[in-house]
Amino acid sequence: MEPADAALADAHRHEWGPVLAATVRVTRDLDVAEECVADAFARAVESWRADGVPARPGAWLTTAARRRALDRLRRDEVAARALPWLVTDEVAPDDPAPTETDLLALVFTCCHPALAGPARVALTLRLLGGLTTGEIARAFLVPEATMAARITRAKKKIAAARVPYRVPGPAELPERLAAVLSVVHLVLTTGHTASEGDALLRRDLLDRAHDLARLLRARFPTDPAVTGLLALVLLTDARSAARTGPDGELVLLADQDRTRWDAGMIAEGTALTREALRGRPVPRYAVLAAIAAVHAEAPSAAGTDWAEIVGLYDELLARWPSPVVALNRAVAVGFAAGPAAGLEALEPLRAEPALATYHYLAAARARFLQELGRSAEADAARAEAALLTGNAVERDFLGRG
Template sequence: MDDGAAVTAEAVFREEHGRLLAALARRFGDLDLAEEVAADAIEAALVHWPARGVPPNPGAWLMTTARRKAVDRLRRDKAYAARLALLQVEADRAAPPATGDELPDERLQLFFTCAHPALPAEDRGALTLRCLAGLTTPEVARAYLVPQETMAKRIVRAKKKIREARIPFRVPGPDELPGRLPGVLQVLYSIFTEGYTASSGPDLQRRDLADEAIRLARILHRLLPAEREVTGLLGLMLLIHARRDARTGPAGELVLLDDQDRGRWDRPMIEEGLRLVPAALAGGPPGPYGVQAAIAALHDEAADVATTDWPQIVALYDVLLTLVPSPIVRLNRAAAIAMRDGPEAGLALLDELAAEPRLRRHHPYPAARADLLQRLGRRTEAAAAYRQALTLAGTAPERALIQRRLTELEEPDEGP
């Protein structure tokens, strides 16, 4: 087999996978069947394309081949065909009437199906990665740090729920969209967050996940260009991911924002993100992703930490806190206030959060307290906070940085 043709086929399949799967699922009403015949189509491409050449429209070739294979399967299984026909009728009845503004790309329907509120929260991201990103079940299992068997059961459970609950493959109507879109965005942001800072493992970042989340966010943004929070989420991801190369050193060690070489930040990605922020904030009250994108923009525009516009960042966190009154937002706001008003002001706010259950398991909280205590010269308390953070940190680079800070604190002071 020609390696070049195989690579071309795989590249086309990766690009077309979500579109192909969405169209097949919408047509036949069954994700399992859609996945099976999509896989059959790429196998056929790997056989035929090396001998006959890559067709002018490879995506259409794959779609035609997959549909034929689906029809063949249904003809062999009349009971299965009857059940799928019933599902298709129900889906058509549930779908809103077509309009001149209807989007032709059926991936949007698959976004909302994978993130349907009827599915357990832990299943939504897994199904999105499996169906829209095209990751294999073992790859999704690695992304979520669970055994392959566990992930396989989770994906099967989600598909079964879609089938048995008659969840339609459709875009929510205008009255439903405000309630459903945040779930889709949360799934994408959760995937990105795991990629930006892994929950555990030897590496700080899972760039494959972060890249995939951005790719999916770009698709969603193309499909829903007028949705400001979609714009905000894409901008936020780009502005954060632009720092990826500077976040680790040559040996994979964690480099904090204060010490990063900003010359290594991805300037074209930053510029793209900056262009999205005004659109995310214009035209009405801001949303959480738009506000977070504005905060990330202020960091990326600054020459260094000292010249960062901390008063404006604090003001934005004040707005964000009204939208998302979570302890994580309050933690980040306290850190920003420490930069604006000094470590004592920030520490007082952090101490107010000591009883928050979520923060007890979140290592950045004791790490932030330790840093402020160290800056105030309270070395014993800082060391205790670093020890607490060390027990909670998930990745090896995070633990190594905390251990290094702790070792520095525990070394005896040298006298004059």
């Protein structure tokens, strides 16, 4: 790859959000800002190949996108607008640097509770992460046309209902921050186990979860939920390299080569988890991070403190009950107290409608049944799990038997 192309790929990965955020400030229209940023990247292809990569690619792109935006504004001055301008706070219009505040304003706008949940995630990945509509659609198992309509509708609502482009004030902050964190968490979990496709991980989503969690931590360093979420991102991603084998096949936690876990991420994630657990009340992300930390610090699956993990799931179940948490707890019980206990803990969950099509329940039953020597039942459960998963890597794993 030419140096210019490598620099462009890198800029697309790291600078899309900051450049867009700075451009929105000028255009006060999300669609126009996106077009201007796309135009700046297109110009960069020519310019960087011909004249070399600029010293500060992000600043180059921002200048190009904003210049394009100003051109368009001049040209469209008299044109009637169908939608109101985006509501922004007044700042000096020629302020050149993409600021962290602009980026956060874009995050809070994309994750506004007045937008539908799926639209928040989609807008965040597209406007901040620079993902295409097709990439987002594939991550969330919806047709591209559906995802495109969802994004268009959300953008229209932002303009028409005047969802403001700003970091919310102290009174609104707790609710608004919670909405942002849940979007980042969904990006993380979707990236960690892609819902569909041939790869187990979606590296692009995991990278975006990292960026967003770091951005939030930089702005809200004392918020325990923010700290807990960054810890969870690090501790989850630390295991990524070991989760698939040489041919991309799924490797279970118990069988993973722990030397391939990222020690740096684990150390940072564990320290952040300790910090987040000091929050009162203890935030959910801190408990989730603590579970990941117990796994990360264990020398082996057998050497894992499963009783501790069951205890943490008990806390989750008490404060944030959900069928999936109940399932994870039951699996942990199986590792802490043996397959018979695990199977018994799983049994009542088979009647849970929310889990009826969730392949992890069948997969967990298959495992415990196998350990108990009940092979025929284990085969049936494994076949059921394989039918239910949309991810080819997981399906192959379940088929291996």
